[in-house]
Amino acid sequence: MNHIVFFLVPGLHLLDLAGPAQVFSTAADSGYPYELSYVAERTTVPTAQGLPLTARLDPPELGPRDLIVVPGWRCRTLAASPAVGQDTLRLLRDHHDRGGTVAGVCAGADLLGRAGLLDGRRCTTHHDVQDELARRYPKATVVRDTLFTTDDRVVTSAGVASGIDLALHLLAGRHGPTAAAHVAQDMVVYARRNGGEPQASAMLRYRSHLDDTVHRAQDLLDARFDRPMPLPALATAVGVSERTLTRLFTRATGGLTPLRYQQALRLERAEYLIGHGTTVDAAARAVGFEDPRMLRRLRARDTR
Known part of the structure; x- marks a missing residue:
């Protein structure tokens, strides 16, 4: 407890x-x-x-x-x-x-x-x-x-x-972001607050839209952000073409593709693990990166 x-x-x-x-x-x-x-x-x-x-x-x-x-x-x-x-x-x-x-x-x-x-x-x-x-x-x-x-x-x-x-x-x-999303939904709170804080939950930053298709795709990515989710499989799961999903997703999230959204979830979780003593390599594996260099590149990009 x-x-x-x-x-x-x-x-x-x-x-x-x-x-x-x-x-x-x-x-x-x-x-x-x-x-x-x-x-x-x-x-x-x-x-x-x-x-x-x-x-x-x-x-x-x-x-x-x-x-x-x-x-x-x-x-x-x-x-x-x-x-x-x-x-x-x-x-x-x-x-x-x-x-x-x-x-x-x-x-x-x-x-x-x-x-x-x-x-x-x-x-x-x-x-x-x-x-x-x-x-x-x-x-x-x-x-x-x-x-x-x-x-x-x-x-x-x-x-x-x-x-x-x-x-x-x-x-x-x-x-994980799915737990927070479920609590936010139960509380009937608006799932985004402007603030410019880079460590704010990705779920809070990119859930203010009203596109049901994108919300369904985000639900799937939130639930399994640490596992592969190819665009064809994601598009099939939500019932649209790859091109349509990419177009809807980038419009709803202010420019993020499904892959970039998944990377944001992985990066957020990895930063938490690193902040609590996990090595970068171990954190990369825990959030689904096969190569720790990808996590290092994302962290460097996020601090620029």
């Missing part, structure tokens, strides 16, 4: 919490091994929307596969954010030091900064306080006007509904 721990700060925004919580709760309902906990420094936590929440004082025992999420809170400036104790900051640092992932939604990035987890890493937050975040943590690289960032198991998002996209991205990285 993987624990998802939400650390609740007084004045938190309900959607900053509810969005990611719904993603992982829906994933758990679908059979994925997640258990959600809500932790705070006090048992009753007021929210920005006036609904008090109840939390536990002690977090469960956490391991490297577990995640701590800090939802954002209402504040005009980060300097006016609620105070937290040293035990809270130590909890965040120790979890990350042991190989775990920490995430901050909106102003939640500031709490990660207070714990020293933003230094030397890319991060983002709501556009209203991006400049202040950069001033408060000059050793961090604040990426402005982007949906979310992830850097060495430190994940931050722009705020409010973007927490849903952050959680779907993490789910896709752990279980």
Whole structure:
């Protein structure tokens, strides 16, 4: 069982919490091994929307596969954010030091900064306080006007509904894009958010169209992106010619062919594996590349 721990700060925004919580709760309902906990420094936590929440004082025992999420809170400036104790900051640092992932939604990035987890890493937050975040943590690289960032198991998002996209991205990285697509479909969320973040899920970036034929082709590619899927077989499976499928696919996805889409899925999964200690060669084999040089070329192209 993987624990998802939400650390609740007084004045938190309900959607900053509810969005990611719904993603992982829906994933758990679908059979994925997640258990959600809500932790705070006090048992009753007021929210920005006036609904008090109840939390536990002690977090469960956490391991490297577990995640701590800090939802954002209402504040005009980060300097006016609620105070937290040293035990809270130590909890965040120790979890990350042991190989775990920490995430901050909106102003939640500031709490990660207070714990020293933003230094030397890319991060983002709501556009209203991006400049202040950069001033408060000059050793961090604040990426402005982007949906979310992830850097060495430190994940931050722009705020409010973007927490849903952050959680779907993490789910896709752990279980593949099909799992995230199913959860998004169950939640009836729009399966794409503009943001310009290169590590955003390919499923989120290229699913905003209304072409049923292309969606069916993407479903097949999502489910078996790590296996060969020749264009003739894909076209036959969705009931159109190769030429028609290529034309529809490139139009719907803004220029991607089915092969390039599959490569995007493979690259995304490979980057996750590499970020968690897998070698490039092993990651290439795991995502379906027969020759690791292809993965190296795609990674080089993606960083240009």
